[in-house]
Amino acid sequence: MARRRPVSNLLALAVLTVVVQRPMHPYEMASVLRSRGKDQDMPIKWGSLYTVVRNLEKHGLLEAVESGRQGARPERTVYRITDAGRREADDWTRELLREPRREPSAFEAGLSVMAGLGPDEVAPLLRRRLELLEEQIEAGRAALEEERAELPRLFLVESEYALAMRRAQAGWVRSLLAELDGGTFPGLAEWQAHHRTGEMSPDVADLANRGRPAD
Amino acid sequence: MARRRPVSNLLALAVLTVVVQRPMHPYEMASVLRSRGKDQDMPIKWGSLYTVVRNLEKHGLLEAVESGRQGARPERTVYRITDAGRREADDWTRELLREPRREPSAFEAGLSVMAGLGPDEVAPLLRRRLELLEEQIEAGRAALEEERAELPRLFLVESEYALAMRRAQAGWVRSLLAELDGGTFPGLAEWQAHHRTGEMSPDVADLANRGRPAD
DNA sequence: CTGCGTATACTCGCCTACGAGTAAACGTGG
DNA sequence: CCACGTTTACTCGTAGGCGAGTATACGCAG
Numbered sequence: 001m002a003r004r005r006p007v008s009n010l011l012a013l014a015v016l017t018v019v020v021q022r023p024m025h026p027y028e029m030a031s032v033l034r035s036r037g038k039d040q041d042m043p044i045k046w047g048s049l050y051t052v053v054r055n056l057e058k059h060g061l062l063e064a065v066e067s068g069r070q071g072a073r074p075e076r077t078v079y080r081i082t083d084a085g086r087r088e089a090d091d092w093t094r095e096l097l098r099e100p101r102r103e104p105s106a107f108e109a110g111l112s113v114m115a116g117l118g119p120d121e122v123a124p125l126l127r128r129r130l131e132l133l134e135e136q137i138e139a140g141r142a143a144l145e146e147e148r149a150e151l152p153r154l155f156l157v158e159s160e161y162a163l164a165m166r167r168a169q170a171g172w173v174r175s176l177l178a179e180l181d182g183g184t185f186p187g188l189a190e191w192q193a194h195h196r197t198g199e200m201s202p203d204v205a206d207l208a209n210r211g212r213p214a215d
Numbered sequence: 216m217a218r219r220r221p222v223s224n225l226l227a228l229a230v231l232t233v234v235v236q237r238p239m240h241p242y243e244m245a246s247v248l249r250s251r252g253k254d255q256d257m258p259i260k261w262g263s264l265y266t267v268v269r270n271l272e273k274h275g276l277l278e279a280v281e282s283g284r285q286g287a288r289p290e291r292t293v294y295r296i297t298d299a300g301r302r303e304a305d306d307w308t309r310e311l312l313r314e315p316r317r318e319p320s321a322f323e324a325g326l327s328v329m330a331g332l333g334p335d336e337v338a339p340l341l342r343r344r345l346e347l348l349e350e351q352i353e354a355g356r357a358a359l360e361e362e363r364a365e366l367p368r369l370f371l372v373e374s375e376y377a378l379a380m381r382r383a384q385a386g387w388v389r390s391l392l393a394e395l396d397g398g399t400f401p402g403l404a405e406w407q408a409h410h411r412t413g414e415m416s417p418d419v420a421d422l423a424n425r426g427r428p429a430d
Numbered sequence: 431c432t433g434c435g436t437a438t439a440c441t442c443g444c445c446t447a448c449g450a451g452t453a454a455a456c457g458t459g460g
Numbered sequence: 461c462c463a464c465g466t467t468t469a470c471t472c473g474t475a476g477g478c479g480a481g482t483a484t485a486c487g488c489a490g
Contacts, residue, residue: 009446009447013324014324014328017328020331038327041319041324041326042319042323042324042327043319045447047449047450048446050471051447052447055446076469076470089331090331093331094332096321096322096324096328097325097326097337097340097344098340098343098344098347100322100344100348101321102351104255104258106311107312108256108257108376108377109225109311109373110310111373111376112257112373113229113232113304114308114312116232116235116305117305117308117309117312125309126312129313132313132314133315136315152401152406153400153402154329154330154406155330157326157391158323158326158327161326162317164387165380165383169315169380172376172379172380185368187368190367223476224477241439242440260477260478260479262479262480263476263477266476266477291440
């Protein structure tokens, strides 16, 4: 299961789900995708579009149906989805919904190297983050409310999810900040000291040597 | 702000934060990082290690100090962090903590193409996801508890965050599932009908044509 | 002491991603 | 009606990501 996708870029899934409706040429796929704001839901880079479409064709998930040229325009190749393409899209969607993958966010990476800065510096950074998050949450809430007027719920779940996750993140940051500001974060004094003086308490020094070959 | 990093791969940040402690050769960096479980906190691919180290050197963030060879071994280059490297690491860390970046997860992508499947298929998929999530949460909780015995809180925040986010995700999935199972999800009948018959209600058909050129 | 599995320590090369560039056509303000 | 910005519609080059392969050393079972 979860075998390697012939075209692993998620843009390929977006392309498949849009071309399933009717045959299209690449640029039209892009404009449809853009108008639906799919570039918000997936890490889409438009520079990859033509490569991805070509690869989809190579693997038999799309096929060219028409290479009509209009006037002096360079010919536009229109693509249609194949049965294999439909299967791939459904299978991929199933996998994405079924399997919780561990995908560490940039913030997680940041937290994991946070100790390199001192606590006095970390707190203001997190405060700033919280402000920005709150702005984003408010903007997302407002956008969602507007969209609810014109779109069925079915096409808004991903935005609802994104909003819920931001709220959860904001909550978590708030609680960490409270510990930092209130001085209740365990080991805060040691962290402070280590950062000022460069000295480590013996247990932390042990840690720093883990993984060192026994040479 | 947020200028392009000379070496954008997050593995580079991990390398910098580990080599800040003492000079090392690449393989040792890998083993230290692995022993600290950093590959859990960042999307680290070990195949990229030597490329990344070379690029860090090229940009003056690391420098080779020693190319000692032991016995018949191929020479191992030992690298030391430079001042620029220290600055880069700190600056990068600050950015990661300060700026909430929108990074759509695979699940979000899945939700955004969920409509391609029928509701009868989606519900079981989400149920399965929830099960797996709960297992992961329990495993994460247990692991965290064990680590709390040997590591200061400072080095566990990223795991706590990851756990909190999974819990939030599980909660969200549970509530969506409740709507689906209880039949209270708005538009569920239309979704069902459209999927069985392929017919669309007029408003959804409109949507499908958005972004289509006026030709 | 010899064979073999496992840890150590990398190298290589394909292939993809994606930014930057191009160029025609369209529209629209003066 | 023409200059100029914008939209349409791609092409190209290349950095670098990453999997797969390689080779040596080491421990230890027989």
